[in-house]
Amino acid sequence: MTRRILLSHLSLMLLVLLALEVPFGFIYARSELTRVSNTAELGAVTLAVVCEDKLEHGRASDLPEIARNYTQRTGSSVVVTDHNGTVLTDTDTDTVGQNISSEPDIATALHNRTATGTRDDPVSDSDILFATVPGTSDNTVSCVVRTLSSLAPLTQKVQATWVALAVTGLGVLAAVALIGFALARSITRPLRALERATAQLADGRLTNPPATDRGPPELRRLAASFTRTATRLQHLLHSQRAFASEASHQLKTPLTALRLRLENFEPHLTPCAQHSLNEAIGEVGRLSRMVQGLLALARLENSAITPEVIDLDAVVADRAAIWTAFAGEQRVDITVAGTKAGQVWAVPGALEQIIDNLLSNALRASPPGTTITLATAPPPADSGRTPPMAELHVTDEGPGMTEIDRRRAFDRFWRAADAHHDGTGLGLSMVQRLTRASGGEVTLNAAPHGGLDAVVQLRPAQAARARSSAAALQKIAPLRSPNTAGNRPMTERISGRPR
Incomplete structure (x- = not known):
């Protein structure tokens, strides 16, 4: 400026x-x-x-x-x-x-x-x-x-006059440049301070608020308004973080106690009431998962972290090995196919959560005797994208989704009208946020032979280094990969795909 x-x-x-x-x-x-x-x-x-x-x-x-x-x-x-x-x-x-x-x-x-x-x-x-x-x-x-x-003397005299005029003009321009530079700096200094403060606020914390006693009156008033707004926003963000932190502890205990009390009724109920008790216990479990999903989304929105270089092939192989046992219980196979994609940029822990959510949804929709395929693909050389993106496909052989449902599947709490599972409608929303925080994109397509093909596109590490990584940063909080030892925790904290 x-x-x-x-x-x-x-x-x-x-x-x-x-x-x-x-x-x-x-x-x-x-x-x-x-x-x-x-x-x-x-x-x-x-x-x-x-x-x-x-x-x-x-x-x-x-x-x-x-x-x-x-x-x-x-x-x-x-x-x-x-x-x-x-x-x-x-x-x-x-x-x-x-x-x-x-x-x-x-x-x-x-x-x-x-x-x-x-x-x-x-x-x-x-x-x-x-x-x-x-x-x-x-x-x-x-x-x-x-x-x-x-006329040579006259020509020389006129030329000397033109030179004098040019030198005078340059001198005037130099003086104007110095004066104008000083004035411009005095005008834009408050704007630069506002720019730095805005960048700090975008990163989550305003440490150096702009001065409200420098620059023209309009900029001083703007700086004062910005500081009040930023202070209010930081207070609201702090309150929301505190709520997310405290609610995660305060809500778990009464929900767990309610479930235990309902289960304690089982020996004292007549057989005709057993069905209602099971539905009540299921709704309590769904409520618990929904609360945990909402808190997880709140943590995603309240923190800012930087994507890191992750080996996509290693993460895919690890998650496939862990989910194979779960899929075997439903007589569903999980296979890994495609070409090695190499390293990509991703938020720490995001790839595991993305794959876990997509596999959980695919497993819920897959009939016995079918196969879930995890396929990776390196960035194509002639993709037309800048930079080209590595891809991860999670394909099932279930009933699939209509085009309208695929467009709405990433909305919070949205579930298809024919959904017959206990999902909360938050899983795909978390997948989308984690993918975008990593600088990529996720889409849902119809699989070639029926079912659904969830496509996750991520930036390859080598191509991404050539670009400014700051443009890819977004405000999220790491949601760590679940501990899969023991019972099946993913179905307790990840919502199912809406069908």
Whole structure:
């Protein structure tokens, strides 16, 4: 912004200087040429009067001396002709006796008119000024006097004037640049402070609030409003973090106690009430998972972390090995296919959670005897993306989803109308947030042979290093991979895919 303000000042001043100096330079050059022309014409008229007087008294022999004296005094060459145009004396060349009445300026003077102007001098390769005047007596032309003056001194003088104007203009521009730079810095300094404060606030904490006593009044008021807003936002974020931290402990205990009390009713209930008890216990479990999912999303939104380089193939192989036992209980196979994708950028722990959520959803939708495929693919060379993305496909052979359902599947709490499982509708929302926090994207497509194909696109590590990693950072909190030892914890804290 400083550069733009400075350029605007310099542009305006340059226009002002051009509007003033250029016309002044042309006017000065024209006035100097007019002055020199008038002086040369006046000198030629005076010399013509003297020459006419000499010829009238029969003293033509004095003309060469008079012409030489004039040349020495003015630096101009002189040509004097008689009333027929025959050269009587010439201080520059030996043309005495030649008739030059056919030359335009001489012919004009022989008709008792003065001729002045400029022409090229082939000898000196410069312009010369000629002044040709008649010497008359009683309206009779007795002689003609032509003076020739070089315009080189005048040209040098005009050029020096242009140089002086240019130097003056540059000096003015330099002074304006210094003054404008100081003013621009004083104006933009509060804006830069606001920019730094905004960046700090975007990272989650405002440590250096902008000064509210510097800069123009409008910027001071803006800085004060921003500081109040940032303070309020930090207070709200702190309150939300505190709530997420405290609620995770405060809600677990009563929900667990409620489930235990319901289970304690089982020996005392009649068989006809057993079904209702099981549904109540299931709803308590679903409520517990929903609360944990909401708290997990709150932690994702309240913290900012940096993606790291993760080996996608290793994580895929590890999660497939862990989920194979769970899938075996439902007579569903899990296979790993595709080409090695290598290292990608991902938030620490995000890949494990993404794969766990997608496998949990796929397992819920897969009928016995089917296969869930985990397929990886390296970035294609001609993908047209900048940079190209590595891909992870989680494909099942279940009933699939309609196009409308696939578009809404990432909404919080959304579940398909025909869903027959106890999912909370938060799992895919967490998958999307974790993927985007890692700088990638997740989409749901119809599998070629039925079922659903969840495609996770992530930035390859080598290509991502060439770009600014700051653009990929988003505010999330790491949700650590569950401990899979023992019972099946993923189904307790990850929601199912809406069907």
